[in-house]
Each structure stands twice: as C-alpha cells, then as structure tokens.
Amino acid sequence: MADRGRPRTFDREQALLRAMEIFWEKGFEGTSMVDLTTGMGIGAPSLYAAFGSKEELFRAAVALYVSTDGADIWGALAKAETAYGAIEAFLMESAQKFNRPDKPSGCLVVLSALHATDGNKALRAELVARRSKNTTNLAARLAKAVKNGELPPGTDVDRMARFYVTVQQGMSIQARDGADRMMLEEIARSALAAWGSLAPNGVRYVGASQPL
Amino acid sequence: MADRGRPRTFDREQALLRAMEIFWEKGFEGTSMVDLTTGMGIGAPSLYAAFGSKEELFRAAVALYVSTDGADIWGALAKAETAYGAIEAFLMESAQKFNRPDKPSGCLVVLSALHATDGNKALRAELVARRSKNTTNLAARLAKAVKNGELPPGTDVDRMARFYVTVQQGMSIQARDGADRMMLEEIARSALAAWGSLAPNGVRYVGASQPL
C-alpha cells in the first residue's frame, strides 16, 4: 500500500476476487473468516489491514461484482437499440452470467441479505437499495422508449420494470437450484412473450419495439 | 408429551408457530438459539426436548408453513377450473400471502438456504427439493390441461411451469424488498399476460384456457 515498509506479499485484486466468489457462493453470514483467509491465501491480520473488516470486505466484493458482471449486464442493455431489445439483452445476458462452470450461480446482489438479522441491518439496506436501483434503471430505459414514441404514451414503465426485474431475480433462484442456461433463457423468452400485452393500447402497438 | 411426569408448561403448537415466524424473518443461519428461546418463551432444554435440535425445529417449521400458507396457495390452484385460472390463483394467492402486516414477507421455502454453507447441506437439499416440487406441481396441472384439450398438444408444460414458478420466486424477493400487495399482483398479471404466447400454436388457441 505505502511506499515505505515491508511490501505486501499478495495481490489485493486477486484476493478480493476470491473473496467475492466465496461470499457469492456462501453468502455473507455463511462465510467465516477461516473460509476467507483460507480461500484468499492470506492471514487474518493481512485481511484486516487491506480491507478493514469482514463487512467492508463484503462491500468491496459487491462493488467488484457490480463493476464486472453487473457492468456486462447493464452494458448489454445499453447497447440495444430498441426497448424490447434492451430488456431482452438484460435477461439473456443475465441467463448467461447466472450459470457458468467456474462461477457461483445466480447474482451476488440479488441473493445477498434477503433476511434481516441482528447484525446485517446496514448491509441489507445497501443491498435493498442496489436491487431497487435495478428497477429504476430498467424503468428509465422504458421511459426513454415512451419519449421516443417507441412505446405508447401512458405505458406504466415502473410496473413493466418491476415485472422484468422480478423475473431476473427469480432466475437467480432458479440458477441456484440447478437450472442450466437453456432453462434460464427459456424463462427469459417466456417473460418477453408478455411484452405486447404490457403496453396500454393492447397488443400490436405500431412502433419499433416489438418482439419480431 | 407423556402421560406421566411433570407436564409441559407451554403450548407446543404455538411455540412452533413462533419459531416458524422467527426462521421466516431471519433465516435458518441468521436465527440464534437465544432468538428462538426468547421468542418462543421457553428454555433451551425444553426446546431440545420438544423438537430435538435447531435443525429439526426448522424442519418442523417448514412443515408447518407448507401445511398452512402452502396449502392455501396450492388449494387456490386446485380449486380453479381452468389451467389459466389455476396459475392465476397460484400467483394471486401468493401475492396476498407474501405481504401481510403481521407476517414476515415472501415465502419461507423460497427464501431459505439459497446459499450452500458448511453446515446446511442436508437442509438445503430438502429445500431445493421442495422448490423443485413446486415446478412439478404446476407442470402436472398444465399437463392435465393438455390432456383435457384445454391447452394445445405439444405445449411445453415444464417450461411454462418453470416460468411461473420463477415469477413467484421473484415475487418473494420483491416482497422482501418492500413491494406491497398491489405491486405483487401487478407482477402476477404481467406474467399472466404471456399466457397466450406460451402455447405452441401461437396466440388465439381455441379453448377454455384464455385470459378473458
């Protein structure tokens, strides 16, 4: 860290990556300091010197997750030209991320701190806020589509966003319970099948945002 | 329990009900013995004499949940005459159960043991099996509809079942994060909007199982 004194003998980024995977797999409360120090290959004092505490390490792990897999998912959404394509990319990219051979399944943010325990109040609040922001992000993309005329005026973008975020969150649980990528993609496509009905003027709204 | 000896001074059923609510709120790993004994109003030896261990108490709590709220949800599904009505009842009953002022939000079975930790392997396997059985149950209802001619032959009932179970599981997370009943019902209706597209011969299949 500093330019003086004994240099650190481990790679902070790589240690954080391992910590992220351990928290992702076992959850915050299910992960012990022994799990972390063993998995990261460092001693407890090194962990505390580099990350502050178990809780702060978890925060750093979440931040890393958001800046990698999270960025990929939201990047896929941003790259799509139509609103339908954006939601489709959001769900399909999620399906790909949620089941990989070398990574824990599902989403770290979605699966963390779903229960309010004695010691996780602050952490849980932060994760609830992150999950809530996902809905806001989706709604913002849909609102843009309404402004563009791609979706009919009066479309309940918040409701639509909540629906698709709910599906993605359910996909995390499905992935945890063993659903493979094909199954997750089928779930995504099933949710997208509702697209035409979620606009107020019924199906067949004339615009760019259509399934096909 | 027995007919001789000092009689039990607490109501076993009521104590189990309290234990269920505590596990439901805080999760298995997030619940301590002190939480349980305090909340149930009994001492640790009484708890062990009546329920065996913390893990067996959790099993009993899950069984109670399944036989009460769970039975209501699946009862609503069974009562419906059409397949569409059955899925609608399943989701709407879930929406009602998932947000009540006096009960923890979401579903005990869906939210429990999503992470694999060191000591919860057996418990997690049981919960994964219970969640999997939900999909099987939904698929069986849809298969009946195919046999009845209510849904077109070749309908992928497993895929449909996985989709609607995924939505219900996502609704548990949404409820945990503060979604009220109206929001949950909107999510349910959004998912049902996909109904017509999930049959193989496209929308407008002639049969009883239609949204309207």
Added chain:
DNA sequence: ATTATTATATATCGATCATTACAGAAAAGG
C-alpha cells in the same frame, strides 16, 4: 548501519454459537 515504517505469522482475545449436565419441581403410580 541505524531508524522508521509496514506486512506477516502465530497465538490468542472475549463473545457468541448450539448443545447439554445438573438439580429441583411437578405430575402419576404404587
């Protein structure tokens, strides 16, 4: 070379975890 600074390894801290020994209390059977 000496000092200052920082990281590491070992060992340990008090707190809390789930579980249980133990002794006394409350019932039924004799």
Added chain:
DNA sequence: CCTTTTCTGTAATGATCGATATATAATAAT
C-alpha cells in the same frame, strides 16, 4: 407416604465466531 417419570431453570460445556496483540521480517529513508 414414597418412587418413578418427565419437565423446567440455571449454568456450564467445547467449538467457533470476528477481530487483535505481539513479535518478527522486510522494505525505504537517513
């Protein structure tokens, strides 16, 4: 009555929890 049986309250068990004190090792500055 007394014995047997079962439950209750208190206190303690060993294990594990997250977090640190301490001593030593490794670097830069002087």
